[in-house]
Amino acid sequence: MKYEIRFLPSETITNAPEGTTIFNAANWMGLAIDSTCGGRGTCGKCKVRVVHGSAPIREADRKFLSDAELNDGWRLSCRAVLHSDCMVDVPRLMGNPKAALLGYGHHVILNPNVAKIFLQLAEPNLEDQVSDLTRVHAALEKEGYDVHSSLALWRTLPKLLRASDFQVTAVVVGAELIALEPGDTRDKNYGLAVDIGTTTVVAAIVNLNTGAVEAVKSELNRQAAFGADVISRVSHTMMEKNGLAELQTRILETLDDLLDQLTTQSDNARENIYESVIVGNATMLHLLMGIDPEPISVAPFIPAITQAVTFRAVDLTPQPPLLQGEGESNPLPPRPRGEGESNPLPPRPRGEGESNPLPPRPRGEGPGVRLHPEARISTLPHLGAYVGADIVAGILATDLTRNKDGRLRLLIDVGTNGEIVLGSVNGTLATAAPAGPAFEGAQIKHGMRASDGAIEGIQITPTGDIHLQIIGGNQLKPLGIAGSGLVDAVAEMYRAGLVDASGRLLRPEDARGRIADALVERLATIDGVRAFRLSDGESNIVLTQQDIRALQFAKGSIAAGVAVLMQQMGVTANDLHEVLLAGSFGSYINPASARTIGLVPWVPVERIIAVGNSAGEGAKIALLSFREREAANRIPEFIEYVELSGRAEFNEIFTNALAFPELKDDSAKDADSRSWTMLVNELDSLTHGGGV
């Protein structure tokens, strides 16, 4: 049940579900309402006047508003809950709120969950015998913070207050007073945004006072030594008695190493990082928390946790194996996606070109993620076992479910798993397709992560010249191919006729005469496998037939997922306003190439937008704005999760999606590309024609 809410004087109108607060509804419309407590009903600053409609008087209202104000319709907007249509007058803000531009043109009003408040407390005397704790809490309450505190903080109180002449800075995370620091330390206030990809982990230190990103680093997930995809990781926890603790240790090591680099680069202390927002898929976050991920990997695919959770960073200490459940003493062989379903991605040995994961190193002193000792970690919610918090973060960063234009957008996160979201403010579907690690450069002969020396873009000229775009500068010797380079290479080779629509790499004898000689010269057979030389001389980077097949597997899986969602929603490519391509691998896919290989439906190329690491952007947004985080936490309510493994037709449509779509001019505006129409038609016949 939704109600209309009209904001004055801006005349902004929105429809919000029953139970939404006026404060949140305004925030989601981009209207800033004053507040220091972030909507907890404790600061009294967010008052608005309800001109029409009902808003019962609440406890908090009576605390902050006079009888005259209450009679006049004034209410705290964070306590006023919608039960009817209403019209609300919002006072103008006295100053402009601080804001930062993040995500896909997302204007974020700074309102972090961490607040530092400088307290100049009165010293106690015989006429004022209030206890230390009450003194601190009362001062915070006066500033609008109604907080809890813990034994660890209480232990510091007597010495700290007296050593600092009762001048301290309170560090509040959410509703928790996590620390008191001597003197005024408000200028040191940082957060950590992390996107844990199956292959790559990206972390950024964000200045919570200014919204500035102080440093950002990415690193291979050290769990990669135990397998390239989530299924192999889960298998490891099932096969090895200590596997879960081992994997948890690896990701903690990765984060620890990233923190070393980040703090060195930005000259910030770990102790001034009070909160971290960490996103990732369900398996990654379960492994981070040391929670058995096994039920995620076998039907019916149940995570222990899908909701957003918060815990102390130090509590992530890896622990001895859990109490043996019955399933553990006799471990079941890992099954990728439920019974009765053939595995679309047979396990393959690690490609040679994959950069070698660093050897495990002994854990540093101190447990968990070593930030401020009482720092909190928050996650975002998962939509399902295979559409995780990283996608929710991406939806937040791209405004997909909230964009006021009401238009249909397709968001594809191209990673080891391909997550797909299709929708608008009017309704959204999401699913996951197992793409494998090809897009991240893994299991590709000369594949590598997007770092210095990686080929990230390729152009083949009509005359047969090859231009390579290399990360770190084209003067660098190419060391391998990044995911975006792989997509470009295959697309360009398909356009040049070196690869046919079925993905077959031409033999030199078949190519000769039809294709520029310079290109035919590059066709070779290496170790009995057909290949194409991308670079010359010393650095001989090749793309093999197997690499092309790996890419076909990956893009076919995603394309099939997209087709399923479009069919379920009853839309065609013509209905798509934008296609957003996200990837946690830190580089940007060429939209034209993505369209050429059929990774995305045929829409005008300017409507295919590479949005980069939208998961990481979403994590930063959630870190900088508690209101945005609350909005993210509600995203699952507005999205229907489509389980592909429950659909027998998926494997068939997947097989058909392996081929490349028919070639046409890049400038063609016609969205009814043959292969995409075919995919959706096939789905229709499979679903409605008794194909199941």
Add this chain to the structure above:
Amino acid sequence: MKYEIRFLPSETITNAPEGTTIFNAANWMGLAIDSTCGGRGTCGKCKVRVVHGSAPIREADRKFLSDAELNDGWRLSCRAVLHSDCMVDVPRLMGNPKAALLGYGHHVILNPNVAKIFLQLAEPNLEDQVSDLTRVHAALEKEGYDVHSSLALWRTLPKLLRASDFQVTAVVVGAELIALEPGDTRDKNYGLAVDIGTTTVVAAIVNLNTGAVEAVKSELNRQAAFGADVISRVSHTMMEKNGLAELQTRILETLDDLLDQLTTQSDNARENIYESVIVGNATMLHLLMGIDPEPISVAPFIPAITQAVTFRAVDLTPQPPLLQGEGESNPLPPRPRGEGESNPLPPRPRGEGESNPLPPRPRGEGPGVRLHPEARISTLPHLGAYVGADIVAGILATDLTRNKDGRLRLLIDVGTNGEIVLGSVNGTLATAAPAGPAFEGAQIKHGMRASDGAIEGIQITPTGDIHLQIIGGNQLKPLGIAGSGLVDAVAEMYRAGLVDASGRLLRPEDARGRIADALVERLATIDGVRAFRLSDGESNIVLTQQDIRALQFAKGSIAAGVAVLMQQMGVTANDLHEVLLAGSFGSYINPASARTIGLVPWVPVERIIAVGNSAGEGAKIALLSFREREAANRIPEFIEYVELSGRAEFNEIFTNALAFPELKDDSAKDADSRSWTMLVNELDSLTHGGGV
């Protein structure tokens, strides 16, 4: 601001302050309203009909009540807050609530903060992919429990649910889901009530399902090796770098040993104890929590914490010394009660008769108090630095501030510190007087704790016979004198003329002829000190002149405190309805003797009531009823704390209170005993006559 609330059909009327919920007001009047969530607005069972007066509709109301019901005045009583006089119809309970009789005739409706709920969860499938955590929380919400949970619990979820076929028992403490246990374990549900006295620690295991006390034990506080009173304990933390951790370790050892005895006696497992309510004075609770107590001991006497707090039992692990504050590197000499004040209790060497504290032993495995690993400990609030949670518990157990009769009561907790509370539902004062450990048998030549062999009562017949009452049976050989025996002995010796009003023990030559020969024979000089033999033969228990002086110090201090409160309230002994004598030393003072030596004002002897360990009773009540605990947490709001050390007249009135009051017939009803009138008159002249 108070409002009148009239309950139907019982026609009970009470006045409650603005902001009180109808639920709490009813509970404090002894009216039971149905509820499973304990007043948290989540079970929807506590509905009442507001017949007159306003009660705004709240969120929770809409969740549980229909529009018709809302229009008819139905509200959840735990959400309905008083803002006007009102009349409320309370539905009759379907069954009688379980109740237990505790404290001083206190009828406690069982409503513990711990709930065990058996959950028979649906197993997930492809059509029901709800996560483990959401599945558990949703089932609990259906039962009326809206709870949080922690990383430790999340880690157990996948294995536990699947190993137990999704049949589990949830353990909820407050709003925290602390554990899930396989199968139905509802019958094992225990709590631990503890009173940490400076000298004696008393602990009881309570069955939270039935209210039955399964086992109770007391033991010497092992901190006693570091001094008999709180001041010496605090000094130790200031003098020794590791002193705080050492004292914390000692009290944890004491609790651990008591738990060994309790669990053995009652055949209960520590793992089925989910919550503990611990009371004690401010210093004892600070030492338990490992919080520096130094500021409690020096002016202006500021505890770190006075409010009721809750923490995890395992978090009590003793820790290395805190960061050095400036005051610690150069420790100040301990000062008992502020500058400019002579110490009424000069430190004395430990008396020989004091039972030897057990040697320290190595800590057992596992940190903190070893109950269920996620068990919570809650304290009650302190009224001030020297009137602690033990007194708040005593006030709860005796109903002093809530008794509907509105009559004036005086509660004296006779321990190492004498805490004094004077008041009624109309207003209450409290103070603390430093009594020293005499009442607990310490620093008395043949003093001992109230255990087997201790003389707990004494009668001297007119013919000069002495009858001893011995704990464990009069056939036992007397081993020493307990506190109650000491009071009896001195009172009887004063009555017999062996001791004069100034406390002087007569010399045999002065006594002969005036007192029965049998008694004169017992007068002796031991090591140059006058003494009186209480027992004969092999066990030669004596009471020395020094012992009498120690008792005079102790009772004089308390009597002076009582006089200050009575003067401040403007009442005389005639106004006292009852005098309640509490003591954590486990034995009962003889009311007549207490009156004879002037420990309490002269009121008819049947109005002097020994209520035993009221602090321990209060802890049990708070454990068995969350509503009672909430009531206890509000007690400080209704009590004015009187700081004696701020009053220069206290020492003078104390000196005058050292003497015994004039002797009169035990049956005399006249309360205007000369010495008490004198005390209060003196106070008046000191206060108003410029004596300061």
